[in-house]
Amino acid sequence: MDGDPRVSALQWEVTKEASTSPKTWAELARTTAAAAAADPVERANAVTLVYERALRAFASSYKLWTAYIGYRQQETSRLCGPNEWFQAVREVYERALAELPKMPMLWVGYMEFVVASEVPRVTMTRHILARALSALPATQHHHLWKVAKRWCAMPVVPSATVRAVWRLYLSFQRSLHAKREYFQVLVQKGDFNGFLQECVHLGLPNKSNKGAVEERDLLLSDVSFWETVQTALQGKGWRFTGDIGPLRELVALGKMHCASPVELSMAFAVFLYGQGHMQEGRQELRQLLDEAPEAQTLISLYHLAVEVEDQLVESFAVDPDLRRLDDAAYNGVVQHLFGDGDPLSHLERLAHEFPLLLNQAQLRNSPHNATLWLKRVELLQEDVYAGRSTFDDLVALYRQAIQQCTAGMSRVDGAAAQLFSSCAQTLIRGGKLDSAIAVLSEGTWCVPFTSAALNVQLLGLLVEAQLMSSASPLSVRDALAERLTSGARSGASKRSRNGLLQSSAALPHVVHHPHAWIMWCDVCAAYDSANAAAWRRLVEALASSPAFSAEAACYVAHKAYICRQESVAVMMLERAVAATRQQPTAQLFVLEQYLSFLYTRDGRQMPLHQFREVFSLVQQVTPVAIRTAPSAVIDLHVSCAYMEAAIGLYGTAVRMMQEISLVATAALRGRDEHLRVLQAILEHSITFTEQRRGYDSVRTYCGVLVQRLQHALLLQRVALHWAAIEKRSGNTAQAHLILDACGDSQDPSTEHGEVYWRLWESLCTSVEEFEKVARRRQQALIRFSKREAQKQLRQQRRLMQLFALKLLRPTTLLRSIMSNEAQRFPSCLLAEMHRETMFEFHHRARPPTDALQKQLRGSEAGLWAGCAALGLNAGQLDDWPVRDTPAPQETSRLICVICGSQEGEFLETALTTAASAAYRGSGVALIQEVNTMHSK
Numbered sequence: 001m002d003g004d005p006r007v008s009a010l011q012w013e014v015t016k017e018a019s020t021s022p023k024t025w026a027e028l029a030r031t032t033a034a035a036a037a038a039d040p041v042e043r044a045n046a047v048t049l050v051y052e053r054a055l056r057a058f059a060s061s062y063k064l065w066t067a068y069i070g071y072r073q074q075e076t077s078r079l080c081g082p083n084e085w086f087q088a089v090r091e092v093y094e095r096a097l098a099e100l101p102k103m104p105m106l107w108v109g110y111m112e113f114v115v116a117s118e119v120p121r122v123t124m125t126r127h128i129l130a131r132a133l134s135a136l137p138a139t140q141h142h143h144l145w146k147v148a149k150r151w152c153a154m155p156v157v158p159s160a161t162v163r164a165v166w167r168l169y170l171s172f173q174r175s176l177h178a179k180r181e182y183f184q185v186l187v188q189k190g191d192f193n194g195f196l197q198e199c200v201h202l203g204l205p206n207k208s209n210k211g212a213v214e215e216r217d218l219l220l221s222d223v224s225f226w227e228t229v230q231t232a233l234q235g236k237g238w239r240f241t242g243d244i245g246p247l248r249e250l251v252a253l254g255k256m257h258c259a260s261p262v263e264l265s266m267a268f269a270v271f272l273y274g275q276g277h278m279q280e281g282r283q284e285l286r287q288l289l290d291e292a293p294e295a296q297t298l299i300s301l302y303h304l305a306v307e308v309e310d311q312l313v314e315s316f317a318v319d320p321d322l323r324r325l326d327d328a329a330y331n332g333v334v335q336h337l338f339g340d341g342d343p344l345s346h347l348e349r350l351a352h353e354f355p356l357l358l359n360q361a362q363l364r365n366s367p368h369n370a371t372l373w374l375k376r377v378e379l380l381q382e383d384v385y386a387g388r389s390t391f392d393d394l395v396a397l398y399r400q401a402i403q404q405c406t407a408g409m410s411r412v413d414g415a416a417a418q419l420f421s422s423c424a425q426t427l428i429r430g431g432k433l434d435s436a437i438a439v440l441s442e443g444t445w446c447v448p449f450t451s452a453a454l455n456v457q458l459l460g461l462l463v464e465a466q467l468m469s470s471a472s473p474l475s476v477r478d479a480l481a482e483r484l485t486s487g488a489r490s491g492a493s494k495r496s497r498n499g500l501l502q503s504s505a506a507l508p509h510v511v512h513h514p515h516a517w518i519m520w521c522d523v524c525a526a527y528d529s530a531n532a533a534a535w536r537r538l539v540e541a542l543a544s545s546p547a548f549s550a551e552a553a554c555y556v557a558h559k560a561y562i563c564r565q566e567s568v569a570v571m572m573l574e575r576a577v578a579a580t581r582q583q584p585t586a587q588l589f590v591l592e593q594y595l596s597f598l599y600t601r602d603g604r605q606m607p608l609h610q611f612r613e614v615f616s617l618v619q620q621v622t623p624v625a626i627r628t629a630p631s632a633v634i635d636l637h638v639s640c641a642y643m644e645a646a647i648g649l650y651g652t653a654v655r656m657m658q659e660i661s662l663v664a665t666a667a668l669r670g671r672d673e674h675l676r677v678l679q680a681i682l683e684h685s686i687t688f689t690e691q692r693r694g695y696d697s698v699r700t701y702c703g704v705l706v707q708r709l710q711h712a713l714l715l716q717r718v719a720l721h722w723a724a725i726e727k728r729s730g731n732t733a734q735a736h737l738i739l740d741a742c743g744d745s746q747d748p749s750t751e752h753g754e755v756y757w758r759l760w761e762s763l764c765t766s767v768e769e770f771e772k773v774a775r776r777r778q779q780a781l782i783r784f785s786k787r788e789a790q791k792q793l794r795q796q797r798r799l800m801q802l803f804a805l806k807l808l809r810p811t812t813l814l815r816s817i818m819s820n821e822a823q824r825f826p827s828c829l830l831a832e833m834h835r836e837t838m839f840e841f842h843h844r845a846r847p848p849t850d851a852l853q854k855q856l857r858g859s860e861a862g863l864w865a866g867c868a869a870l871g872l873n874a875g876q877l878d879d880w881p882v883r884d885t886p887a888p889q890e891t892s893r894l895i896c897v898i899c900g901s902q903e904g905e906f907l908e909t910a911l912t913t914a915a916s917a918a919y920r921g922s923g924v925a926l927i928q929e930v931n932t933m934h935s936k
Helices: 005-016 022-034 040-057 062-075 082-099 104-115 122-135 138-152 159-172 176-188 192-203 210-220 223-233 244-257 261-274 278-290 295-318 320-324 327-338 345-365 370-386 391-406 416-429 433-445 452-469 473-485 514-527 532-543 550-562 566-579 584-605 608-625 630-646 650-667 672-693 695-708 712-728 732-745 751-763 767-807 810-817 820-824 827-844 850-858 860-874 888-900 906-920 924-935
Strands: none
Touching (some): 022 040, 040 062, 062 082, 062 104, 082 104, 104 138, 122 138, 122 159, 138 159, 159 176, 176 192, 176 210, 223 244, 223 261, 261 278, 278 295, 345 370, 391 416, 391 433, 416 433, 452 473, 452 514, 473 514, 514 532, 514 550, 584 630, 630 650, 650 695, 672 695, 672 712, 712 751, 732 767, 751 767
């Protein structure tokens, strides 16, 4: 190295000049290190000698110290043992810091060097950090803390050291970000014990320090902090050495700030179990089960509690060390783990209480659900039977459920009626009839259920309870009558804060319900059936009440008749007939019941004038009622006819039967849903006439029907009946004449027409007759086929009119024609549509010449071109699919011809569209023609 000219020159320069700069020494050191040498040790010693001489001359040169330290770290580590090299470099760092204690990067480099050592030097690093913090001003500490935080995150650093360093750091830096970093380091190191203790230390400061309180509030409001706490609580295999009390306070604060208080509480409960605090863990889980906000959360909590208890029982059962304990120690273990002498008691309690807890969680979300309250009542009843609850608890629950489901509601759900009914039945079984009557009275008269039938159902139970408690049934009847006749106060009743209704005013829709009055009738029939005055009072009150209905009147009349109050029954029916005068269907029902009453009372000795009077009312209501209830009207008339026939008045009976058949045929004409009813009455009337009046009457009646009937099926039935009668009478020719006269209405392609022609053929006895019937059948088939074709043509013409005339949208018209649906149109209809389209073109655009019209009509492409021109002129057709037409090039050419006869702004748009269409149709020559026209 001494022979190197550069080295020699630099040595001479630093020897000659006394005021040599540090740069010269640094250059000499670098040159010496770069010179060739046979022995690396010799070169290292030479470089070291240069640096030592330079530092004696310039002991305060930061660059010389950093260069020297860098050389010793990089170049000399291979020349000696690790420990010797580490001590040598450390000595250089110490010398540098003694000369330059205020240089922060020297301290940073020193700490990084010690931290990077293969052998962990925790104490040395901590002392260096303390010395650096003391030596440097606070504004330079952030350089040190970067290295210190990385060092604390290393696994070799003990938790105590980490907490000490970070607490020191947090005394300078109080930000939320710094605390997050600290907690993250503890969690990553798995030091959950230290993490939770630090959380307690930082989360529960002294309230006297205002700044600490603000810092705590900032930390507690951080949601991610509580997620980290929850993760630590759920960790396994570690022991918490702190006090549980402050940690419980911290968790209580976390419930108010975290994203999921339930999950945090669950993690804390599991933590208590894991730390051996069994009693506290059970209390925490029990509190969670009682306060579960929803059913799904409760199920998760229940599974957690069962799993924890099951693991405790299993561990207790398989632990071999427990067998070697004496009784006192064994009982102590059981007392610590389970709290009592039975290890399975907690599991049994959980299994028993789960239905109630689940129902409680469901009710917390749906407090007005009567079905859930009924389920809770059922569960509590099981406890009452088992002796775990009392009868008063059950009654109190009923009252609470009624209060929740009915208070302040304009319409109460129907399931709540079951609450009133079940509560009353429970009170009756408990011997509290008065309380049961009060509950039923409230539900009957004061609760506005969605259906008044529920109030009436409760009314029935109320009357039964009153009859059980009252010594006089007549007083119950009088009370009910007074309630019904006293009228109803408008508006809903008000509910008191204590639960049950205090007002006794009945709801109007309950008082006006017919079944409530029927209850009055039943009580009269059961306990005072012989009192005619009571019956008349009931009839008078019902007839003048808004609750009056045909069904209620007939029911009262029926009960009065059973109780031998015939005059009352007649009076009720007469009142019902008069009251339903404006209700044809209701009056028909009353008249039917009136006739049944007369026939039941008198049989065949029925007064004929009274029967005829009632039947005249039936005839008056028939034209209107038959349109809404045809089956009931026809059935009533048929019954009257049979009643006439029963007393021997066959002529009148037949006339009744024929009249109703004619009236039904006229009233129900064109209503196919009643076709089977008409067919039945026609056939039945023909059979009835034949049985009571003979063939001549049937012939006359069938002649009238053939003239009036229009439906082919009904006409077929009448004709076949008539022909059958003629055949049985030996008048085969007359039968052929009848069938021939009605044959024009029977389509052989239909089911009933096939039956008609087959039965006509069965009458034939000669070849001529067979040929005649076959010829007539073929003629009918041809005629009906033509009618069907004409009908389809009219439908298609109508559809085309919708396309071309009503819509008048050429775009829609073209797309419809080009669709698969248009392929079923005959060519004649397409031509007609073409004419209509061109007609519109004449009115909307400049009329084309005669030659152009000839071109348009001369080919199929003319149709598409004419429609396209109409669409372009209307501004409704943009780039229509010409290539999908039968002749795209020809169609495009005709479009250009049409466009050539136009003027104005339309021409440019039309030519552009035609050129685009021609391009898609590969019409190159046509494109040139279009461009020429466009340029003109």
